[in-house]
Amino acid sequence: MDSSGILSRTWSICPVCMKRLPAERVQKGNEIFLQKTCEEHGPFSTIIWRGHYDFNEWIRSADEGESGLTACPDACGLCSDHLQKTCCILLNITSRCDLDCRFCFASSGIETTDPSLDEIRKTIFSLVEKDKTLLQLSGGEPTMRDDLPAIISAAKEAGAKYVQLNTNGIRLGKDKNYVKELAAAGLSFVFMQFDGTDDEIYTKLRGKALLSVKTQAIENCAAVNIGVTLAPTLVREVNMHDIGGILRFALAHAPAVRGIHFQPVTFTGRAPAIPSLKDRITLDELVSEICLQSNGLIKADDLLPSACDHPLCGFHGDFIASGDRLVPLLKRGETRKQSCCSNPSKSDATENQCCSVSAAEKNREFIARRWLRSEVAETTGDAAGEDLHDMEIFLDLVKSHGFTLTSMAFQDAGNMDFSRLRHCSFHVFEDGKFIPFCSYYLKGWKQ
Numbered sequence: 001m002d003s004s005g006i007l008s009r010t011w012s013i014c015p016v017c018m019k020r021l022p023a024e025r026v027q028k029g030n031e032i033f034l035q036k037t038c039e040e041h042g043p044f045s046t047i048i049w050r051g052h053y054d055f056n057e058w059i060r061s062a063d064e065g066e067s068g069l070t071a072c073p074d075a076c077g078l079c080s081d082h083l084q085k086t087c088c089i090l091l092n093i094t095s096r097c098d099l100d101c102r103f104c105f106a107s108s109g110i111e112t113t114d115p116s117l118d119e120i121r122k123t124i125f126s127l128v129e130k131d132k133t134l135l136q137l138s139g140g141e142p143t144m145r146d147d148l149p150a151i152i153s154a155a156k157e158a159g160a161k162y163v164q165l166n167t168n169g170i171r172l173g174k175d176k177n178y179v180k181e182l183a184a185a186g187l188s189f190v191f192m193q194f195d196g197t198d199d200e201i202y203t204k205l206r207g208k209a210l211l212s213v214k215t216q217a218i219e220n221c222a223a224v225n226i227g228v229t230l231a232p233t234l235v236r237e238v239n240m241h242d243i244g245g246i247l248r249f250a251l252a253h254a255p256a257v258r259g260i261h262f263q264p265v266t267f268t269g270r271a272p273a274i275p276s277l278k279d280r281i282t283l284d285e286l287v288s289e290i291c292l293q294s295n296g297l298i299k300a301d302d303l304l305p306s307a308c309d310h311p312l313c314g315f316h317g318d319f320i321a322s323g324d325r326l327v328p329l330l331k332r333g334e335t336r337k338q339s340c341c342s343n344p345s346k347s348d349a350t351e352n353q354c355c356s357v358s359a360a361e362k363n364r365e366f367i368a369r370r371w372l373r374s375e376v377a378e379t380t381g382d383a384a385g386e387d388l389h390d391m392e393i394f395l396d397l398v399k400s401h402g403f404t405l406t407s408m409a410f411q412d413a414g415n416m417d418f419s420r421l422r423h424c425s426f427h428v429f430e431d432g433k434f435i436p437f438c439s440y441y442l443k444g445w446k447q
Helices: 055-059 117-127 148-158 170-174 176-185 199-206 211-223 240-252 283-293 338-342 347-352 359-371 391-400
Strands: 004-013 020-028 031-038 042-049 088-092 134-138 162-167 189-193 227-231 257-264 314-322 325-328 402-408 426-430 433-436
Touching (some): 004 031, 088 117, 148 176, 170 176, 189 211, 211 227, 227 240, 240 283, 283 402, 314 359, 359 402
Parallel strands (some): 088 134, 189 227, 227 257
Antiparallel strands (some): 020 031, 031 042, 314 325, 314 402, 426 433
């Protein structure tokens, strides 16, 4: 890459007044910045790439022909210019929460009123596409509702193929009978907030020691064959150093733990301050830290740019968890054909026939296959002692001991890039509309 200059043009917003602005991705040395200027509030520059890997190779041609975007985000839900279908639908069923976290998209609290079960049922039946929908129940903290099993049952009755629970895990760790009720209702898998392996981390981010109750939540879910994916919010100076610890914890609890979904901190909702450049954790920096802290267990080529959303939105890695090691099932250089769906408008997608099924649908099935606990898990035993060269054993282990490393780098008012928003497949459902996650939670900053 050239050492300086404009790489591409896009659109963004002023992080103060939220006015739509033209923006540029600008290279300075090895680093890439998103730059924009508001006539009223001045220039803004946000780092989006720190130069650990080649930027152009990572994003490929995902932004071709997008310099003229002007509709986002005022037209959200999904407008005719939106390039991606829905992979996962998020439905907020409460604004209540039993924590008061330092960082929170939803700024959740205790004194709120929940929608009724009947209202939620009507919403679910209006949004579910039979035998296809992946529905994520969120909030707030969904387990604050005693009728959560009935909500899950309603989703399955409506025809949702998968029902995912987004939770802090506290009630799951304290109430085994509640977990059994969720399983009986048809819960597919759990997406659990898990910020580290030290209670000092939880005290800083969540206000109390939580490691033991989260560990018990994993055990309670495992007892009813519900897979858990750990979801760390990564904050510099708080838990970036514990990425390797989280990885080792997850492997020690596999196959009950199905993977890790890293979320670099996003400065929206309830966030303590306007971020400095140092506060930002870029996607390439996260990949580098995972490789470094895994002590060679993970290689950079094991983690692929998102093939469903924009490549700057995240990555995915697919493995078999075999004892204290991970066996990669995908390599970046070997999967170019599979990755073409990051830009559905590209001609080579048609030529390769990889987009005959939408990228969102393929991604949904990828997630489900890996995050679900397979019945095979009850009979396969310890993957570390198995012969991975035996094809029958290998295929069983892919089901029973599959393990994913994924990430979602959510956007805020500082780094909002409409090229990325246009590729979003993770949608919040509200008032009859499917709204890209990052535009739904978008809020301006106070100077």
